Amino acid sequence: MAAIADTVESVDLADVSLRDLNQRLHEASPAPRWHVAHPNGAHAVAVGIDADIEVEVDGHVGYYCAGMNKRATVRVRGNAGVGLAENIMSGTVVVDGYAGQSCAATGRGGLVVVRGDASARCGISMKGVDLVVAGSVGHMGAFMAQKGCLVVCGDAGEALGDSIYEARLYVRGSVASLGADCVEKELADEHLTELRALLERADVPADAADFRRYGSARRLYSFDVDNAGAY
Amino acid sequence: MCGIVGLFAKTPDVEERLGSLLGDMLAQMADRGPDSAGIAVYRDPAPVGATKLSLFSADPDEDWSVLGDAAVHASHALVVLEGEAAEVQARVRAEHPHLRVMSAGSRIEIFKEIGDPRGFVERFGLAAMSGTHGLGHTRMATESKVTTEGAHPFSTGLDLCLVHNGSLSNHNRLRRMLRREGIAFQTENDTEVAAGYLEWRLREGDTLQAALEACLVDLDGFYTFAVGTADGFAVLRDPIACKPAVMAESDDWVAMASEYRAIAVLPGADAAEVWEPAPAQVYSWERRGEASPVTRSLAETGV
Numbered sequence: 001m002a003a004i005a006d007t008v009e010s011v012d013l014a015d016v017s018l019r020d021l022n023q024r025l026h027e028a029s030p031a032p033r034w035h036v037a038h039p040n041g042a043h044a045v046a047v048g049i050d051a052d053i054e055v056e057v058d059g060h061v062g063y064y065c066a067g068m069n070k071r072a073t074v075r076v077r078g079n080a081g082v083g084l085a086e087n088i089m090s091g092t093v094v095v096d097g098y099a100g101q102s103c104a105a106t107g108r109g110g111l112v113v114v115r116g117d118a119s120a121r122c123g124i125s126m127k128g129v130d131l132v133v134a135g136s137v138g139h140m141g142a143f144m145a146q147k148g149c150l151v152v153c154g155d156a157g158e159a160l161g162d163s164i165y166e167a168r169l170y171v172r173g174s175v176a177s178l179g180a181d182c183v184e185k186e187l188a189d190e191h192l193t194e195l196r197a198l199l200e201r202a203d204v205p206a207d208a209a210d211f212r213r214y215g216s217a218r219r220l221y222s223f224d225v226d227n228a229g230a231y
Numbered sequence: 232m233c234g235i236v237g238l239f240a241k242t243p244d245v246e247e248r249l250g251s252l253l254g255d256m257l258a259q260m261a262d263r264g265p266d267s268a269g270i271a272v273y274r275d276p277a278p279v280g281a282t283k284l285s286l287f288s289a290d291p292d293e294d295w296s297v298l299g300d301a302a303v304h305a306s307h308a309l310v311v312l313e314g315e316a317a318e319v320q321a322r323v324r325a326e327h328p329h330l331r332v333m334s335a336g337s338r339i340e341i342f343k344e345i346g347d348p349r350g351f352v353e354r355f356g357l358a359a360m361s362g363t364h365g366l367g368h369t370r371m372a373t374e375s376k377v378t379t380e381g382a383h384p385f386s387t388g389l390d391l392c393l394v395h396n397g398s399l400s401n402h403n404r405l406r407r408m409l410r411r412e413g414i415a416f417q418t419e420n421d422t423e424v425a426a427g428y429l430e431w432r433l434r435e436g437d438t439l440q441a442a443l444e445a446c447l448v449d450l451d452g453f454y455t456f457a458v459g460t461a462d463g464f465a466v467l468r469d470p471i472a473c474k475p476a477v478m479a480e481s482d483d484w485v486a487m488a489s490e491y492r493a494i495a496v497l498p499g500a501d502a503a504e505v506w507e508p509a510p511a512q513v514y515s516w517e518r519r520g521e522a523s524p525v526t527r528s529l530a531e532t533g534v
Contacts, residue, residue: 041492060491079505100507119507120472
């Protein structure tokens with residue numbers, strides 16, 4: 001079996017259509033390892049996988065790469081455009097470069113790792129995904145986040161965690177501003193343990209003790225008549 | 232939706248191929264804007280005391296020879312006429328009222344037309360155009376008619392132009408204000424208002440940097456702007472940054488586009504530095520003399 005597992009399916013998007021690649025990844029029993037060459041910024045590369053496979057994409061990708069990913073590990077050796085790993089269910093998505101806006105949006109599970117910076121609205125409406133960013137994140141990170149963790153090793157832009165329900169936000173650098181109902185919280189032992197495990201899984205060298213934790217003040221959960229004027 | 236591309240040559244080889252490369256970039260953005268396409272290229276400065284005009288005629292049988300030595304590109308023609316820009320434009324408008332002046336200046340040339348962007352690249356012969364830098368746009372109209380005049384780039388004054396991805400909400404009020412300031416408009420298009428706004432700010436003495444920063448205060452809506460100048464170009468995204476933009480720089484060129492796939496077609500794109508411009512910051516490149524041919528500046532606007 002080892003011999004089969006070591007075989008890598010190579011797909012060159014300069015020769016093969018994106019639809020062919022995605023359909024092959026969606027077969028009942030796809031090959032265990034894939035190498036995708038020349039993505040050249042194409043949208044929707046390696047989306048909708050539901051299999052225990054590994055896909056390495058060698059270059060920059062466009063929008064929605066690895067969207068809806070389930071179980072698979074997708075690595076992008078380059079930058080990713082808008083909506084990386086949107087609605088990821090499980091598995092792992094790693095980007096060596098930068099990620100565009102709204103990465104890991106609405107993600108329900110799994111792990112998304114961005115080794116460079118992530119742009120605005122990363123982890124928007126996240127529902128259980130863990131997102132680890134080795135660099136900095138743009139404005140409105142974890143907007144309306146509901147569950148999961150956002151780890152930022154660099155700085156966070158304006159309005160971090162705006163309108164957050166739940167989810168744990170860990171930031172090592174500065175936070176330009178906190179969004180509505182997002183507050184700094186104590187970094188207790190249980191959080192340090194969680195953060196260390198996340199950094200290790202993401203293979204990001206950082207000391208958990210250097211981070212600060214942010215989360216929901218839970219003041220927006222129910223209607224407050226004093227806020228009526230704001231609607 | 233709309234697509235934007237920009238290319239700034241850092242080597243003579245890229246200058247030689249500028250139109251061809253810009254056309255390749257534009258074709259990649261065709262499905263972001265299938266309604267219309269347009270470019271501005273900067274090249275062949277007019278002699279001192281003369282003005283270069285890009286003119287458009289809706290008449291396919293237009294006799295351009297009455298204007299003298301005109302270089303015809305499909306529905307457009309380039310003419311270089313003796314005289315200062317204001318006087319030359321007034322003369323053409325008076326003598327040939329059916330013609331539209333798409334651009335005026337020393338180096339700028341604007342070509343734009345309705346229809347599929349790939350067809351535009353062929354019809355206007357982009358492959359044969361050289362230039363120091365250029366901008367392009369593919370349009371998916373959302374708020375005004377699909378017409379040649381409504382296509383981008385829009386002239387914002389001598390040797391200046393604007394391309395825009397997004398939409399502005401307060402363009403009617405701004406248009407009324409700018410008309411009182413003497414700025415003329417040809418369409419009901421929102422981007423033309425942004426172009427007129429920049430023209431007004433620059434006329435009032437703003438630098439390009441200051442004029443773009445003023446956009447952050449006075450324009451309500453979504454935008455990624457690319458502004459072409461005689462010596463380079465500038466890029467600005469609104470503070471919310473809903474509209475995409477990617478920038479890249481190699482040893483041979485600087486490029487910006489709505490999406491990376493438009494940059495991927497450039498030679499050496501694999502090895503280029505690629506990044507997303509931050510919201511509410513002005514990025515600009517320009518040529519400054521021989522010793523330091525290319526200068527990149529990034530200013531924090533603090534808005």
